[in-house]
Amino acid sequence: MRIAFFCDSYKPFLSGVTNTVSILTKELRKLGHTVYIIAPGYPGQEENEQDVFRLPSIPTRYPNFRLGIPIIKKIPDIDLVHCHSPFQIGLMGKLTARKRKIPLVYTFHTFFTRYVHHGALIPPAIAKIGIVAYVRAFSNSADKVITPTKMAMRVLKKWKAAPSIEVIPSGVDFSDFPENREETKLLLRKQYNIPISAKVLVCVCRLSKEKNIQFILDAFNKTSADQLVLVGGGPLLEKLQNTNHKLHSKIIIVGNVPYPEVLKYYLIGDIFVYSSLTETQGMVIAEAKHAGLPAVALYSGALADSVRSGIDGYLVPRNMEAFSTHINRLLSENDLRAKMALAALEDAKDRFSSSSVAKRHESVYNFLIKNKKAR
Numbered sequence: 431m432r433i434a435f436f437c438d439s440y441k442p443f444l445s446g447v448t449n450t451v452s453i454l455t456k457e458l459r460k461l462g463h464t465v466y467i468i469a470p471g472y473p474g475q476e477e478n479e480q481d482v483f484r485l486p487s488i489p490t491r492y493p494n495f496r497l498g499i500p501i502i503k504k505i506p507d508i509d510l511v512h513c514h515s516p517f518q519i520g521l522m523g524k525l526t527a528r529k530r531k532i533p534l535v536y537t538f539h540t541f542f543t544r545y546v547h548h549g550a551l552i553p554p555a556i557a558k559i560g561i562v563a564y565v566r567a568f569s570n571s572a573d574k575v576i577t578p579t580k581m582a583m584r585v586l587k588k589w590k591a592a593p594s595i596e597v598i599p600s601g602v603d604f605s606d607f608p609e610n611r612e613e614t615k616l617l618l619r620k621q622y623n624i625p626i627s628a629k630v631l632v633c634v635c636r637l638s639k640e641k642n643i644q645f646i647l648d649a650f651n652k653t654s655a656d657q658l659v660l661v662g663g664g665p666l667l668e669k670l671q672n673t674n675h676k677l678h679s680k681i682i683i684v685g686n687v688p689y690p691e692v693l694k695y696y697l698i699g700d701i702f703v704y705s706s707l708t709e710t711q712g713m714v715i716a717e718a719k720h721a722g723l724p725a726v727a728l729y730s731g732a733l734a735d736s737v738r739s740g741i742d743g744y745l746v747p748r749n750m751e752a753f754s755t756h757i758n759r760l761l762s763e764n765d766l767r768a769k770m771a772l773a774a775l776e777d778a779k780d781r782f783s784s785s786s787v788a789k790r791h792e793s794v795y796n797f798l799i800k801n802k803k804a805r
Contacts, residue, residue: 431795432464432508436523438515440469441479442688443494444663445636446713447539449689450600451514457601457788466506468519470498485519493665508532510795514539516568524571533798536572538565538582538592541708566591573798576791578711581731596794599735600713601787602778604720606690611697611722618698622682628656629761632699632723634692634714635706637664637683642705642728645750647681649703652754654761656680658703661687661695696721700767701760702743704728705753712736719778724770726756742774 435455440448455465464481471484483503487496500522511527512535513520520536527534542565543558566589569575575592577583578599586592608614619626631650635641643666650658660670663686670683687695696702702718704727715736718725725743727733739745744760746752760767 431510431792431799432466432506433458433510433512433795434466434468434505434508434523434526436511436513436515436519436526437467437469438498438517438519439495440467440482442472442475443496444686444688446600446711447514450537450539450713452689453601453603453784454788454791456603457784458792460785461788461792463792466508468503468505468523470496470519472496493667494663509799510535512537512795513568513572516565520568524568531802533573533795533802534571535574535576535794535798536569536592537576537578538569538586539578541582541585562589565589573802574794576794578713579732579735581734582711584731596790598787598790598794599716599782600711601784602713602716602720602782603690603784604779606693607720608694608697614694615697618694622659622684622698624657624659624682624698629654629701630657630659630699631655631701631703631757632659632661632696632718633703633705634661634695634717635704637662637666637670639666640706640708642707643670645705645728645753646703649705649750649754649757650681652750653757655701655757657682659684659695659698661685661692693717693721696723699723701726701757703753703757704733706730707748709733716778716782719774720782722771722775724760724767724774726753726760728753738773738777742770742777 435451437451439445458465467482470487485503486499490497498519500518510533511523513523514537524534542561569586569592575595576598577595580597583595583597633646637643657680659682661684667685696718702723702725704725707730709730709732712733715725725737727737727745728748729745733745737743737745744756746756
């Protein structure tokens with residue numbers, strides 16, 4: 431098959447969507463398919479990947495994120511379009527599929543209604559109404575919509591969008607994890623002057639308002655953990671690095687780490703903590719599970735598909751007491767933490783392997799192409 435991915439964000443911009451697209455591309459190419467990527471260009475970016483078409487772009491208020499300009503671009507012959515966003519470049523993908531009369535797939539990666547605070551001119555309530563209407567129209571124009579979780583599917587159904595939905599989680603390429611995990615853990619802890627006996631909480635995510643980072647900082651003060659390690663870039667990175675927190679010596683802010691190097695940073699911790707309320711899946715949960723970390727996360731419907739609460743971590747009510755209490759329980763009960771760590775690793779291998787996820791996409795593509803040709 432010849433597949434075109436239309437993406438409003440891609441490398442070098444770091445995000446869960448970028449990683450999802452990159453990993454899926456890699457696995458589909460392993461299966462023998464040709465995958466083209468149409469994405470924004472970035473100043474000074476040296477292209478080191480095959481079949482990537484860069485479009486002109488302009489900067490936005492969001493750090494490092496650029497808005498692609500969907501100008502006419504010569505795209506090779508393709509059998510199917512897969513849009514990973516419904517906006518600028520995604521709309522270009524939709525029009526390409528219509529013009530060529532080929533199947534259109536759309537993956538609903540992001541709850542855009544939870545990001546309206548980044549807008550400058552439109553009141554949030556009005557912006558949400560507009561976004562829901564637009565996503566509904568875009569979804570209904572697709573031959574198939576993919577959501578990473580059942581909760582994301584329910585949201586689209588509530589919006590009266592996407593009559594044909596397939597739930598496929600984002601895959602994790604486990605081959606990118608360090609082979610010698612214990613050695614990697616020792617080296618990282620030595621690098622950041624963390625004793626090997628220390629109990630460490632780790633969070634890998636974009637450092638932004640919607641990820642609820644301040645909640646984790648406040649919760650850390652109420653736990654018996656020795657260290658908190660935050661890994662990621664984003665709008666709040668500089669502010670966090672410059673803030674003289676009263677426990678600053680116990681809080682390490684690593685900053686932006688490119689994929690797949692970021693995967694090794696999970697190994698520095700004993701428990702993965704997560705407070706985001708904006709996820710459609712939370713790919714970092716799957717990555718943490720493969721690192722053998724039980725997770726303590728604030729409850730959201732999306733994470734209910736990722737964290738098996740009481741088995742490989744805890745999904746807790748959205749309050750400080752519940753969050754810190756469950757962290758302290760895992761910190762104090764070594765046997766429980768080890769049992770959950772093993773369960774997390776096994777579940778990651780069973781459900782989130784990038785190769786099996788790619789084969790599920792392949793099945794969707796084959797069905798749509800054959801069905802289109804038959805019609």
